[in-house]
Amino acid sequence: MTTLNTHSATSNRHKKSNRSGRTEIQRLQLGVYQVMIEKRISSVFTFDVAETVEAWRAGLQVLKRLVLDVTRIAPLMLFIMAFSKIWESLEEVVLLGLETRLLRIIEIGLSSADGMMARALIMTVITRVLFAMCSSLIHHWSRDTESRAKSRVLHYYDDFLLIARLRMDIPAIQDNRSDDHLNSLVPWTTFTVLLELSTKLLAVASQLGFMFHIVQSGHGVIFATLCIMKPLIGALSRKNMWSMRMQKILLSSSLTDHLREGRVVEATNTDFLRMRSLRTLESEEFRSDILSGDLVQYIIKEFRNARKNLGETETESPEMQYYNKHSSTASLIASFVGDFPLIYYVAVALIKPSSMNLSTIASLQQSAILLRWLFWDIFYHADTLRQYISRLQHLYDLEKATPTIKDGDISYPPEKHSDKGMSLELNHVSFSYPGSKEDTKALSNVSFRIEPGELVVIVGANGSGKSTFVKLLTRLYDVDDGTVLIDGEDIRRFKLPDIRKAIATLTQEHLLFPLSIAENIGLGCPDAMTDMDLVNKAAQMGGAKEIMNKLGNGVKTILDPFSIQYGSRVEENEQTELSEALKQLKKKVEVSGGERQRLVASRTFMRFNSESIRFVAVDEPSSALDPEGELQLFDNLREAKAGKTMVFVTHRFGHLTKYADKILCMKEGEVAEHGSHAELLAKKGEYFKMYNIQAKAFETVPLS
Ligand SMILES: Nc1ncnc2c1ncn2[C@@H]1O[C@H](COP(=O)(O)OP(=O)(O)OP(=O)(O)O)[C@@H](O)[C@H]1O
Structure with a gap:
């Protein structure tokens, strides 16, 4: 059986200072939880006016x-x-x-x-x-x-x-x-x-x-005082793990929590965590994996093993465990004090019966109970x-909360700009995502220039920094070092709304909104979203026209609508009118992953109706598309290329690389090599390697 660690057995203190005075970290192991509480060192309560x-x-x-x-x-x-x-x-x-x-x-x-x-x-x-x-x-x-x-x-x-x-x-x-x-x-x-x-x-x-x-x-005053002593003592001595004693709260920090004891809680017991993980496998999303892999017995066996190992270790919330272990002497005193009024009025009744009348005592008694509550x-x-x-x-x-990306003050596009599209340039750019470790750079000293109107394809292994490259070009993040220039000027100097208006993106991260199909497409260009001819044309270009025809409500259909529908005491497998009604309500309009990508792509085509688009960033938007859909999508994007610079991120060689003016090959956050398809093949480097792996898949294997 696992030993139950109690507060006193594992209490472990480290001293440190912080801005609100000297504090100490108290570490407790409460059942399956490890708890760190920041406590003020001073045992004497100091009142800071x-x-x-x-x-x-x-x-x-x-x-x-x-x-x-x-x-x-x-x-x-x-x-x-x-x-x-x-x-x-x-x-x-x-x-x-x-x-x-x-x-x-x-x-x-x-x-x-x-x-x-x-x-x-x-x-x-x-x-x-x-x-x-x-x-x-x-x-x-x-x-x-x-x-x-x-x-x-x-x-x-x-x-x-x-x-x-x-x-x-x-x-x-x-x-x-x-x-x-x-x-x-x-x-x-x-x-x-x-x-x-x-x-x-x-x-x-x-x-x-x-x-x-x-x-x-005078009895009333003494009696009333005795009656309110119990709730007062109880409340003033009340203490739980997260809050200070009530008197401190009343005196010092009753209205803000800046003096509260901070805490960090983590469930550390591996058996407990494994049991929780195994429990999640009950849900529908894992059902086909579990059934097809015949994993039911394995899961039950593992759950029971973990349960056995966990033994009697407490899993109750740490707050409750702490409270249970600290039922204070104050609450014992409070319950004793609770009988004082009774003792008092029995004593008075015995010593001087004439000094009290029954109705007054009964009312005082009732009033005292109400006061306690x-x-x-x-x-x-x-x-x-x-x-x-x-x-x-x-x-x-x-x-x-101010946006982290600060707005610039120059209008875009600048007076002098190319009609072919935006020019883009990264100069010695390094970047780490907020919150990631110092030494894990998503991009490291990257320099690359894209001329107006060029079609650039970025390739590279997973995690090599392709998407990050695009996110910096579209100013979703700002660089840590180096500069991003658009049309020769630092991107940070331009007004953000102007830049957003000049860029169209299509990535695998884009989702459908819980709005109508018409809005989902039309929002690509809010100014023209009511023009159904444009919406239909965009749907055609994105390959979503047939999907729209399939949906019951056409462009008015809402996929994944927000809904509140539930039945109470209605069994769905019954044949009653209510259960039928509930089943009807719960019916959803389902579309496949590829169909979703087509609808999202249509939104990007709608965006092209805004005349101001000068840069199109396309990041692997076709993972769920069938080969014909993918070819069609890329052809349609290329067709809309006039006046736009285009950057495509892709893992698939073929459709795009042969049209690319430049190919940029990324590796581990750096530019491994760049050039045209032919130049890169001739180099026999990273690009050559990746290209050959894909090409080999199409080589004919002789039948033996
Ligand atoms: N939001 C994020 N927060 C922290 N780190 C991130 C974030 N997005 C990406 N990274 C990290 O940055 C590095 C580069 O990621 P990026 O998405 O640019 O790679 P990629 O080449 O586009 O990969 P893939 O081909 O898998 O899409 C990776 O190590 C990744 O783990």
Whole structure:
């Protein structure tokens, strides 16, 4: 059996400093997880006024913006929600007041010789019933309003996020990957938690007011204090792995998370990870591999082996494991303190029975229970709010995320330019992808010149840098060293929108959008997308005309549409009307990989309708095309060549290399050789080698 490593057994500390003071990294092995937590070294909590003020200022700033936004989006709805929340916060205390009154009337009635005060009793009951009905109406009204307000707020922030993310270029989006989880629910939840917290605070104030109002002797104050001690102790001593003690949160970083303990979690147990990997093989995508390879028994055997090796090692989330191992003494104290009110009022009843009346004690008791829950709620909501404010801050920061590729200030094309197309030049260019290791250069000291109107073919092994070469020419990335010149000028000096307008690309990375076929093609040239003659002509050139005819809805067909369809308690293999309806909904329009490539290629042909295209970059767009489709595609591209420089990346020799003005052969991020087809064959170098491998496949093998 594998040993269960506990926190204390493997705790291992390394000291280091960072900008927010001295910290230490605590390493824990919690079951299958390895956890690193950054902790502040100081065991004494230091209160930094400037830091605290700054934290509150930043947090309040975010909240202010949120409240202003929501007020602008749905002012009336917001008012109704706030009204209903205020009502909700006072509801308990009003009901409690009426119940106390009822109890008091009954108590007096029972002890007096005159009997019950019937009129007062009936009036109180009627008031209570009317109030309860009113509350339920307000709640109903508010729920409906809240769901409409929610839709409006979500749509507003969807719009915000759409714009913020669409503005990012490729390097910026790679930098902001960690913000992928941000969605429009973040502001809405922050807002509702804020509202909830305010409601709870108001409710506490009203309960405390009620408590102090009904006590006639000093007992009430002592009793009330004893009642709120338990939730206070519990909440203040609350601590989990990721957050500091609550008192620190309240004092210092309640509104931002800059003082929170950072952490890195990794599941390191190989048996656990293997079990997870084997579980993924259940899914449909692997079914044909598993069936055709007869792998079922192997997978089951391996899963059981891994399960046996894993033994009793805990797989529960690290947060939960940490919490379970640290059930604090504070919670024991809190539960003991919880009995103090009971002990107190039994003692008072024994020592001085006349100082208390039953209805007051019953109401105080009930009020105390409500207060306890309110305290828990407040701490829970305060903690949630703090986390959400931090996320909201990140969401608003997306707006400020500037594109990594900086815009230039010169218009393109320059006054002096060739009518044959764009001239392109790489001068001693080196480039590594963001995030890749320093020494792994995708391109290393590459220099190459392409004259206006030339057709250049780039060949080379996988990973030799062909696509990177094209990405730098189209300024999807900026070079690390050297320069890229277009029409003799550094590409970084031209206005980006102008350059994008002058370039058409067709790569295997292009996808179909979840929009209609007409849009998918038409978006090649948004200015002309409603001209169906042009769309049809582009489809013809891209080889997609027949596909369009095949689809039920023609150009209106949407492939891979976004849809929300589900059945609940409907068995798909039944013959009922509902299951038939569900099957019908789930039917998809399927097209093959090659057909998709033809549709994407049609978009590029549509782009040629924009007169400004001066450079066409085509990167292996034909991997799924049949030979006839590929030949047709390349012929049609060449036919549209007038006024354009063309660069093709390909692994297949033949169709293109014989038309190429220049062939560039890449190897390991460098230019291995370049020249015409004949020149490169004569060199008997890298190109010759690759060409011969393909040519050999077509040599006739003598039949024995
Ligand atoms: N987005 C990326 N992030 C990090 N590294 C990348 C990225 N894209 C490519 N690379 C790396 O850069 C190098 C060159 O890749 P590139 O795609 O330019 O090669 P290629 O010649 O086009 O390959 P293939 O023929 O397989 O398409 C490779 O080592 C690759 O792993």
